[in-house]
Amino acid sequence: GRxxxxxxGVRPVAQVPRRMFGSFVEHLGRCVYGGIYEPGDPAADxxxxxxxxxxxxKELGVTCVRYPGGNFVxxxxxxxxTGPRQDRPVRRDLAWxxxxxxxxxxxxxYRWSRKAxxxxxxxxxxxxxxxxxxxxxxxxxxxxPGTELADRRxxxxxxxxxxxxxxCIGNEMDGPWQVGHMxxxxxxxxxxxxxxxxxxxxxGLQLVACGSSSAHMPTFGRWERTVLGKAYEHVDFVSxxxxxxxxxxxxxxxxxxxxxxxxxxxxxxxxxxxDARAANQGRRNIMLSFDEWGVWNSEEWNQQxxxxxxxxxxxxxxxxxxxxxxxxxxxxxxxxxxxGGLMITLLKHSDRVRSASRAQLVNVIAPIxxxxxxxxxxxxIFYPFAIAAAHARGDVxxxxxxxxxxxxxxxxxxxxxxxxxVVTWDPTGRGEWSQEGDPCAAACDGGPQVGSGxxxxxxxNRDVADGHRVTLxxxxxxxxxxxxxxxLHVVATHLLHDDDPHAVNGPDRPG
Ligand code: AHR
Numbered sequence: 382g383r384x385x386x387x388x389x390g391v392r393p394v395a396q397v398p399r400r401m402f403g404s405f406v407e408h409l410g411r412c413v414y415g416g417i418y419e420p421g422d423p424a425a426d427x428x429x430x431x432x433x434x435x436x437x438x439k440e441l442g443v444t445c446v447r448y449p450g451g452n453f454v455x456x457x458x459x460x461x462x463t464g465p466r467q468d469r470p471v472r473r474d475l476a477w478x479x480x481x482x483x484x485x486x487x488x489x490x491y492r493w494s495r496k497a498x499x500x501x502x503x504x505x506x507x508x509x510x511x512x513x514x515x516x517x518x519x520x521x522x523x524x525x526p527g528t529e530l531a532d533r534r535x536x537x538x539x540x541x542x543x544x545x546x547x548x549c550i551g552n553e554m555d556g557p558w559q560v561g562h563m564x565x566x567x568x569x570x571x572x573x574x575x576x577x578x579x580x581x582x583x584x585g586l587q588l589v590a591c592g593s594s595s596a597h598m599p600t601f602g603r604w605e606r607t608v609l610g611k612a613y614e615h616v617d618f619v620s621x622x623x624x625x626x627x628x629x630x631x632x633x634x635x636x637x638x639x640x641x642x643x644x645x646x647x648x649x650x651x652x653x654x655x656d657a658r659a660a661n662q663g664r665r666n667i668m669l670s671f672d673e674w675g676v677w678n679s680e681e682w683n684q685q686x687x688x689x690x691x692x693x694x695x696x697x698x699x700x701x702x703x704x705x706x707x708x709x710x711x712x713x714x715x716x717x718x719x720x721g722g723l724m725i726t727l728l729k730h731s732d733r734v735r736s737a738s739r740a741q742l743v744n745v746i747a748p749i750x751x752x753x754x755x756x757x758x759x760x761x762i763f764y765p766f767a768i769a770a771a772h773a774r775g776d777v778x779x780x781x782x783x784x785x786x787x788x789x790x791x792x793x794x795x796x797x798x799x800x801x802x803v804v805t806w807d808p809t810g811r812g813e814w815s816q817e818g819d820p821c822a823a824a825c826d827g828g829p830q831v832g833s834g835x836x837x838x839x840x841x842n843r844d845v846a847d848g849h850r851v852t853l854x855x856x857x858x859x860x861x862x863x864x865x866x867x868x869l870h871v872v873a874t875h876l877l878h879d880d881d882p883h884a885v886n887g888p889d890r891p892g
């Protein structure tokens with residue numbers, strides 16, 4: 382079929398948020414140990430960080446990394462990962478049934494982030510701990526020297542405050558699997574108090590309240606309304622998490638349209654956030670931090686968990702493994718198309734989704750894979766993220782469909798457009814990040830400027846049966862009219878395709 386898209390008369394929805402290209406590093410499996418950190422590996426640098434992994438993180442274009450979990454954080458003592466390595470305690474990790482050596486911690490992650498050029502987004506433990514340890518951690522991380530906790534950081538070799546702006550108040554506290562999980566009312570009270578106190582320490586922090594672990598949780602909606610209604614004054618973001626699974630979808634065609642589910646999720650959370658604003662007679666919008674998203678096909682963890690729950694070999698009879706192979710998903714061409722669609726959907730909603738973290742970064746449901754002693758390699762899903770992160774700058778435009786668009790039929794979402802697309806346009810052409818601030822700045826000022834801008838068109842074909850021809854009318858970009866259309870030209874195109882939707886990359890087929 383043919384699809385005609387146009388930007389004629391279309392205003393931008395928002396500026397591309399730098400934090401849209403965030404990722405996630407959890408103490409889980411071989412993400413940290415054997416992923417970003419592997420002293421003794423030929424690729425390790427003087428801090429024990431794998432140089433080849435760092436290079437691929439930069440190539441991926443990651444801007445911000447959420448740390449240290451995930452489910453892990455709900456049983457974590459942040460102090461355990463600070464100070465001389467030989468003195469750090471070894472502990473059980475209840476979330477992933479592993480032994481945590483604490484050889485990486487906040488200080489080490491700070492050093493790694495400096496090398497990666499990424500912002501840090503920290504999550505605090507609201508499971509076994511809460512407000513007190515969150516405040517102490519905040520002081521250790523961001524405090525000016527002169528207090529006991531800030532001076533401990535200085536003594537550990539980090540003289541300047543780390544300047545971490547974004548803090549997640551817990552992780553997935555609605556999930557029954559979460560250590561210390563809570564009812565909506567319990568979490569609402571806890572996050573309200575904790576966020577209030579953290580803002581007393583630093584009113585400039587950007588605080589993220591846990592939203593639902595997925596749009597399919599029984600408390601979805603009620604959770605957001607209860608939590609945001611109570612904590613509206615003190616929180617800036619609400620988190621969204623969503624994973625998509627081919628084998629749980631109604632066939633490959635429905636899987637390819639997974640971004641439809643994400644759209645509904647975002648719209649529902651925005652409604653709940655706006656209800657909370659109205660209930661508080663507020664003027665400020667709570668933004669969305671989509672801080673776990675991606676494809677996660679394997680059921681391996683569920684099987685491991687079932688086996689371990691059924692066995693009598695618990696805490697006292699067996700050591701738990703260190704950095705076991707967990708969630709080491711190998712991604713297909715179809716997975717890359719789905720992740721491209723999810724990225725397009727996030728960008729299309731960037732008026733409210735002002736932060737996102739693809740989960741995760743290395744080895745664990747990850748775009749980058751690392752084996753001991755071998756060069757790290759790129760999975761299929763590396764590419765849609767890398768292309769968007771490298772080129773999406775300036776303003777986000779939603780192309781309008783002219784006439785009839787080719788449709789595909791899905792069991793889960795009905796009839797949907799075969800092609801999904803988004804356009805970004807940087808009127809300066811300099812490829813720099815817009816200043817954070819009013820996400821509507823571009824939409825509210827004079828619109829596109831005349832000049833030598835540069836843009837990006839991202840599109841996915843969600844139709845498993847057919848290809849489609851797409852035309853795009855971009856004449857209005859850069860203030861152009863039909864007369865100077867020739868000034869727009871294509872600089873580069875990237876096509877990610879395989880005749881076999883289940884084709885994969887590997888160490889020997891780096892893609
Ligand atoms: O990313 C893997 C896990 O998925 C995270 O630990 C948790 O937050 C989510 O359930």
